[in-house]
Amino acid sequence: MKITNICCIGAGYVGGPTMAIIAQKCPHINVTVVDINEKRIAAWNDEDVNNIPIYEPGLSDIVKEARGRNLFFSTKVDEAIDKAEMIFISVNTPTKTYGIGKGMAADLKFIELCARQIARVSKTDKIVVEKSTLPVRTAEALKNILENTGNGVNFQILSNPEFLAEGTAVEDLLAPDRVLIGGDIDTEKGREAVNALVSVYANWVTKEHILTTNVWSSELSKLTANAFLAQRVSSINAMSELCEKTGADVNEVAKAVGMDSRIGSKFLQSSVGFGGSCFQKDILNLVYIAKSFGLNEVADYWEQVIILNNHQKRRFAANIVKTLFNTVSGKKIAILGWAFKKDTNDTRESAAIYVSDYLLNEQAEIVVYDPKVTAEQIYEDLDYLGTRTDSENRSLVKVVNTAEEACGNSHAVAVLTEWDEFKNLDWQQIYENMLKPAFLFDGRRLLNKAELKKVGFEVFVIGS
Numbered sequence: 307m308k309i310t311n312i313c314c315i316g317a318g319y320v321g322g323p324t325m326a327i328i329a330q331k332c333p334h335i336n337v338t339v340v341d342i343n344e345k346r347i348a349a350w351n352d353e354d355v356n357n358i359p360i361y362e363p364g365l366s367d368i369v370k371e372a373r374g375r376n377l378f379f380s381t382k383v384d385e386a387i388d389k390a391e392m393i394f395i396s397v398n399t400p401t402k403t404y405g406i407g408k409g410m411a412a413d414l415k416f417i418e419l420c421a422r423q424i425a426r427v428s429k430t431d432k433i434v435v436e437k438s439t440l441p442v443r444t445a446e447a448l449k450n451i452l453e454n455t456g457n458g459v460n461f462q463i464l465s466n467p468e469f470l471a472e473g474t475a476v477e478d479l480l481a482p483d484r485v486l487i488g489g490d491i492d493t494e495k496g497r498e499a500v501n502a503l504v505s506v507y508a509n510w511v512t513k514e515h516i517l518t519t520n521v522w523s524s525e526l527s528k529l530t531a532n533a534f535l536a537q538r539v540s541s542i543n544a545m546s547e548l549c550e551k552t553g554a555d556v557n558e559v560a561k562a563v564g565m566d567s568r569i570g571s572k573f574l575q576s577s578v579g580f581g582g583s584c585f586q587k588d589i590l591n592l593v594y595i596a597k598s599f600g601l602n603e604v605a606d607y608w609e610q611v612i613i614l615n616n617h618q619k620r621r622f623a624a625n626i627v628k629t630l631f632n633t634v635s636g637k638k639i640a641i642l643g644w645a646f647k648k649d650t651n652d653t654r655e656s657a658a659i660y661v662s663d664y665l666l667n668e669q670a671e672i673v674v675y676d677p678k679v680t681a682e683q684i685y686e687d688l689d690y691l692g693t694r695t696d697s698e699n700r701s702l703v704k705v706v707n708t709a710e711e712a713c714g715n716s717h718a719v720a721v722l723t724e725w726d727e728f729k730n731l732d733w734q735q736i737y738e739n740m741l742k743p744a745f746l747f748d749g750r751r752l753l754n755k756a757e758l759k760k761v762g763f764e765v766f767v768i769g770s
């Protein structure tokens with residue numbers, strides 16, 4: 307089957323970059339990314355390509371190249387579905403905040419809405435691709451909705467989870483470790499659909515890197531990959547606490563351990579705790595699925611990754627309070643970095659939110675600087691927690707435009723995102739403008755501890 311029109315529902319952190327690359331690499335395919343969020347679509351269409359809604363190194367150039375040629379952003383969802391032979395569903399699948407499975411299960415209401423809309427609009431056969439991260443066996447529910455509410459056309463459902471990491475989305479998409487495609491390989495039509503998607507990726511990904519499996523393996527592999535990655539971070543973070551007690555250094559331990567080729571060196575960077583929209587959500591979902599099959603030991607095993615991560619964030623914040631003579635009440639604390647990692651403007655589940663909330667509960671005054679996150683977003687993140695009123699957040703938290711401004715007259719500085727620019731700050735000058743003793747808490751192991759100590763800082767580095 308030849309694909310000439312692709313529609314992607316959801317113009318977010320996955321839909322936007324993924325479709326931009328497909329459009330760039332497949333000039334013969336028209337790619338339309340649709341979303342119900344008008345503001346987001348307007349930003350994707352902004353004349354100044356630097357204003358696209360997602361900051362990712364290299365992305366704006368690709369959008370510039372393909373937009374208007376064969377890459378389109380639109381709010382006309384029905385129209386794009388109707389035209390396309392292949393429809394990617396790339397909508398959000400957050401943790402449920404209500405009802406059965408609250409706080410654990412993935413909320414699939416947006417997925418179901420997409421399925422119903424696709425069924426209602428489609429007048430020709432469609433290949434429907436699950437790009438969102440979904441619980442294993444979601445394709446079954448999708449098929450049920452599509453077949454029972456559709457117009458009698460044939461729907462093939464594929465699972466094609468996305469493995470890109472934010473901040474490196476473009477390079478990950480251009481040279482993926484693997485592309486995973488799950489389909490109904492036992493039927494002729496299923497194999498045809500799988501091959502159609504393989505041939506899209508084959509425009510830039512070698513065949514050896516395209517893996518095809520059954521649908522359930524593909525769905526479950528995505529949750530498994532995120533669980534394994536997050537587990538490594540929690541494992542090294544668990545050791546970071548032990549390092550602090552014993553005089554071992556977590557970077558040295560990570561290096562020694564990672565040089566064992568059976569273990570490998572990646573994802574062993576100790577931190578204030580992992581954030582991001584997916585690790586926590588996907589593991590909670592995995593725990594929920596395991597529990598729903600009565601697999602309590604499996605559920606408990608994975609839940610510990612989250613428990614340890616919450617502990618890491620809390621103990622980092624608690625250590626600030628303890629070190630500042632057991633009180634931060636009325637003290638000014640500078641927070642450097644709000645994004646959940648460098649090179650992204652995404653703040654979802656960022657450790658900075660939780661550390662700040664903890665310090666605010668201890669009556670600290672917070673001043674935040676992040677090179678890519680807006681003040682509006684920072685307040686929204688704190689308001690969402692519901693710990694205090696919106697106006698209290700605005701009076702206790704100040705957002706400024708430079709790191710120097712954030713640190714001036716502060717009692718302590720906490721580095722919570724590993725932005726490169728923090729390495730090159732004039733730390734001598736910052737020290738001089740702070741209250742003494744000047745405390746510095748490096749939650750990312752980003753800075754040179756020995757040099758900062760020489761400047762005069764009292765330095766605390768996670769894991770040493």
Ligand SMILES: NC(=O)C1=CN([C@@H]2O[C@H](COP(=O)(O)OP(=O)(O)OC[C@H]3O[C@@H](n4cnc5c(N)ncnc54)[C@H](O)[C@@H]3O)[C@@H](O)[C@H]2O)C=CC1
Pocket residue numbers: 315316317318319320321340341342343346383396397398399416419420437438439440468469470471472583584
């Ligand atoms: N953010 C990431 O780095 C990665 C995310 N994923 C998965 O991809 C999925 C999407 O994630 P993000 O792109 O981060 O989410 P996002 O929240 O940035 O984007 C989702 C978009 O879908 C739109 N949407 C929701 N329902 C819609 C509907 N019925 N019709 C049209 N548009 C609709 C929303 O308005 C939103 O703009 C999730 O399942 C996530 O787990 C997978 C790999 C990486």
Ligand SMILES: O=C(O)[C@H]1O[C@H](OP(=O)(O)OP(=O)(O)OC[C@H]2O[C@@H](n3ccc(=O)[nH]c3=O)[C@H](O)[C@@H]2O)[C@H](O)[C@@H](O)[C@@H]1O
Pocket residue numbers: 439468469470471472473532535539572573574575576577578579580581582583584585646647
């Ligand atoms: O499903 C998803 O959403 C994606 O989740 C992660 O990507 P992402 O969350 O964007 O970024 P990561 O680089 O994985 O970092 C996640 C968090 O872990 C932290 N981290 C990562 C690595 C490490 O060694 N130490 C560490 O603390 C990061 O600072 C960040 O807060 C996975 O890496 C992607 O493969 C996956 O597609």
